[in-house]
Amino acid sequence: QNAPIKMTIATGVDPSFAPYYVAREGGFFTRNGLDVTVNTGPSGSAMIAFLIGNQINSAYGAEQAGVSAHLVDPNVVAVAEGTALLRWISVLGRNVENMEALKGKKVGVARGTGSETFWLSVVSKLNLNPADYTIVNVEAPEMVAALERGNIDAFAVWEPWPTRAMRAIPNTKILVSNEQIQIVRNFVYMNKGWAQSNMEATTRMMRALIQAQEFIASNPTEAAAQVARFLRQDRAFIAELMTKVEYKMNLTPDSVGNIQLAIDQLRGMNRLSKEVTPAEVIWKEPLAAAAAGRVMI
């Protein structure tokens, strides 16, 4: 028996990254002969940057952050779609009934995050005029305070904020949820240079994540307990949040579409320093090596 292979992975603290947590808490990494250190930071996207210096071997986060990092270092690649965020991001309003009534009012958006991506999609999908809304840049954790104080009339942000805000502030309701607009997806990223020279470890990690995903699908209650333990959060709360997403561990045309969308959005914001294609950002070999059937592109 060989000594376990050491790996470091990093991500945010958020149930949408559950496969990482479950793979660790449920022992899937260990069973695949991996000794994995899971580091956490303020958001999954922030941790993707650490792939560049090869400080970590894998990260889990949103499309835009992955593409941005790929632009700086082509070694940063997406190896699998991890999570589809079905009812995860919403526009939540206070004392407003619908998007029509929101016209001329202030909307809080966290710039550069999924919040902004989502708001841009809402505007384009519903054919709204961006000039009708005053966008206020607010960090996600301050959204509730700003809404409570009346600095903004609505915000576009991910869970748990909408749920929290609805519980805490009267007369609030969800105006649009991302289900109607755009399914946002979180991807698993790796450093390609490292992965190619450690193909064995890479394949084992993919295998462990797939097993974790299958475990979440078959044992949602137990999986939620594991995630709650890892995050030191309330079990029921985590279980509720986990129903709003779907864990995938595959690569589909939808995955490619989302990467393409992220590229387009970055271009629109003048943040695309050079042209890239989804084919460059996505690297399917590891997933193919672990479970060829899950690669559907």
Next chain:
Amino acid sequence: MGFVELDGVGMTFRGRTGAYEAVRDFNLELAEGEFFCLLGTSGCGKTTVMNMLAGFDRPTSGEIRLEGRPVRGPGADRGVVFQGHDSLYDWLTARDNIAFGLRLRSMGRGERRAIADRFLNMVGLTGQGAKHPSELSGGMKQRIQIARALANDPRMLLMDEPFGALDAMTRAVLQGELSRIWSENRKTVLFITHDIEEACALATRVGVMKRGPGGTLKAVVPIDLPFPRERTSDAFMACFRQVHALIHEEIHPHE
């Protein structure tokens, strides 16, 4: 009841190196208008006594009374000239240092300046009022301190070797000025000096302290000569010799 009463006063300092009893059972009564000179070897406790009388330090035993009321802290009624020059305000000019006490009483700018200039004159620093302490010589700083205390016109003056860093001539001039001010206003003065001649020339009584630890008043010599005093007179010489003998005895107790 005297104007000032020191009643069994003692002071023990507690430091890292243990306790040190600097002053023990010090008794003295000063009448109003007296000019009392305190003499004693270096380190015998003169400054310590003065600090207690000024109200800076509380005696660790005994009591000090001013007009019958215990001294609880410093006040404008007792003007102090300190040993050393740390008490001058570096950020003020010589003139503003002198006028500091007047400013506290919200005296007008012009009047303040006039008084300060008069005292600058008196201590021989005419025209040097715009200099800051760091631009003054040792003796000049000392004179600014004296001028500051005098300009404030306190009822009682406590002076710790005020003329120590001065040349004989400047010293003589200031002795004369002090004596004149004292005779005119009859302030009560406690004057610490090492100069026996100076003490005999200025004082109505001279006190000599025993050396420490436990420094205390050893003897008091009244000097009943008229002012201004003739320093070469036989009576003056007799006083001088008497005080000198007391101090000498203190240094060489077995001779």
Next chain:
Amino acid sequence: MGFVELDGVGMTFRGRTGAYEAVRDFNLELAEGEFFCLLGTSGCGKTTVMNMLAGFDRPTSGEIRLEGRPVRGPGADRGVVFQGHDSLYDWLTARDNIAFGLRLRSMGRGERRAIADRFLNMVGLTGQGAKHPSELSGGMKQRIQIARALANDPRMLLMDEPFGALDAMTRAVLQGELSRIWSENRKTVLFITHDIEEACALATRVGVMKRGPGGTLKAVVPIDLPFPRERTSDAFMACFRQVHALIHEEIHPHE
């Protein structure tokens, strides 16, 4: 060529209140082993001259040479006793202050202590070596400074009113000690004082300065009397009177 040569030395201070020429065209030559006393009214520039000779300040005109080489900065060959007590190290005991120079030369702990105690003894502070400067009286601090300079055994001593805050007896003892050390080792000494008798008792020559601005050496009186000097002798009295007249003339130039 003298041991020390001050050649047309001048010093002009430039401050916020304009320039002030403290010393102008100061000329003096000291032979090795001389004991030179510098007298002058308060503020005439004595300390300024000493600071330049010590190498703390550069003259703004003229030159100072030591054994023919221009003075460029301070050095262990010239020990200094400062006016005021700021130069003592508050964080060291009296004994460690005295031994500071010895420590710089990496002398062993035991030897250092022995020498320091010898000098503590000499200045009359036996057994007070463990106190810190803040626990000492004014005169005691001054004596520590003197002991520190002497313990370092420099070739030349620069002393700025070293005995100013001492009582007559302590002063006489230290004068005797200094005179003895000087006769034994024939150090060159520049000694600033306001006490004419002290000057005449110690010096081989006495210099009197003209008052400022532009203070300069006005006259030098050689004193060719044997040591130890009899202060009541006629020759001594004559010297005293001569120096006294020079200073008096300076204060009252028109009399």
Next chain:
Amino acid sequence: MNSRAATVAGYLIGFALLFAIWHLASVFIVRSVLFPSPFPVFERGWVLIADGLLQESVWASMRRIIQGFLLGSAIGIPIGLAIGSFRPVRLLLEPWTEFFRFIPAVAMITVAVIWFGIGEESKIFLIAYTTVFVVVIATAAGVGAVGKDKIRAAQCLGANKFQVFALVALPATVPYILTGMRLAMANAFVTIVAAELVASNDGLGKMLWDARLFMQVEDIFVALISLGLLGFATDRVFRLLIRAFAGRFNPTM
């Protein structure tokens, strides 16, 4: 004059050395795409200046820094003087200052937003918050170091507690206060970055966060260098003002 030339020369050499070392480090030692050499950074800086974007950010941040810094100092100096001068005040207020100064401004963002909303006020509050404690401590330490003879002299010239405070403790403490303010200025610069995390549309902090999110390494370094150089310049100006107006309080600075 000569000494001023030496100073400027020293600064130029110092900065040149800094950039040279940076260049060498980026080329030979670190070699990471996240650590660019100075040239692309200067190029990017130049572009931002040409577009007027950098000036805009600098101006927005500097305005906040200066307002917050002045507010914080104006509150901190009297509190520090009071703590240093009056024992009851010290005993009562020390738990407050010694408690809050360890709580980072970044953690106070939420509270700031609750109180002051997401506008300028909350940013200025955060900067003042970070300034005030340094000034308080330095001022109180300064009061403790005032020579006791200076205070005694004032007392026996008839000064009451307030006069000792205003006419002796304050001026004698000026060097300490100024040192405290110089130290606090760095806190203000540090905090602007956290403050502009809150709902802001301009400023160097926002530039930094945006650049971080989109991995625009050159922009990050432009923002950092701007902060550093601005800080350096502000500190020099502060020192000049001190020399010009408060020189007599402070022979050593």
Next chain:
Amino acid sequence: MNSRAATVAGYLIGFALLFAIWHLASVFIVRSVLFPSPFPVFERGWVLIADGLLQESVWASMRRIIQGFLLGSAIGIPIGLAIGSFRPVRLLLEPWTEFFRFIPAVAMITVAVIWFGIGEESKIFLIAYTTVFVVVIATAAGVGAVGKDKIRAAQCLGANKFQVFALVALPATVPYILTGMRLAMANAFVTIVAAELVASNDGLGKMLWDARLFMQVEDIFVALISLGLLGFATDRVFRLLIRAFAGRFNPTM
């Protein structure tokens, strides 16, 4: 003894007042779900202590703070002394210190990770970084304030430049250094929060960020109060150590 009792009483009253005001503010003035009253916070703190979670976080953070703080001080003191003592050193190094001290630690995270990885080293580096400049400035200011007679006396007792530096400038500057270190300690506490933003699995900073992400207001306040109280306690211990070991350098502190 009596004075110590007064001190403790003062602290207790001060803190009691602080919590009373907090309670009143949360009930009558602010009234926000984001601003809890002290009671649920204490309750939550108690739960975290019972689970051993709070102690774990405190210990993790304190270890980093102390290591970084000591490292930063050990580097800062000699540099500050050198800057204060030697003009060429000052001219050359000042542009560096005066440049970097305005660059926030939070902005240095990326650089720290490139150099030191995402382990403990980068966190300790960030804390040392934030400590060092305060100590440098305070020390250099202290050297500038050493009485010139003290230095002159050493020179004419034969001290060379190094001896003046080590035997006079250093001990005479101790009060300034200690004040600088006390100020820097707050920086260390502030920076731990930023440092634990980088890939860390324990500590009060991580607790704070997690709580922010999940909007667990009570946890946020538990973390803040822990930081404040720890800082307060650390500062007291620091002062006691000063009194015990360095009291003779520092009669006023």
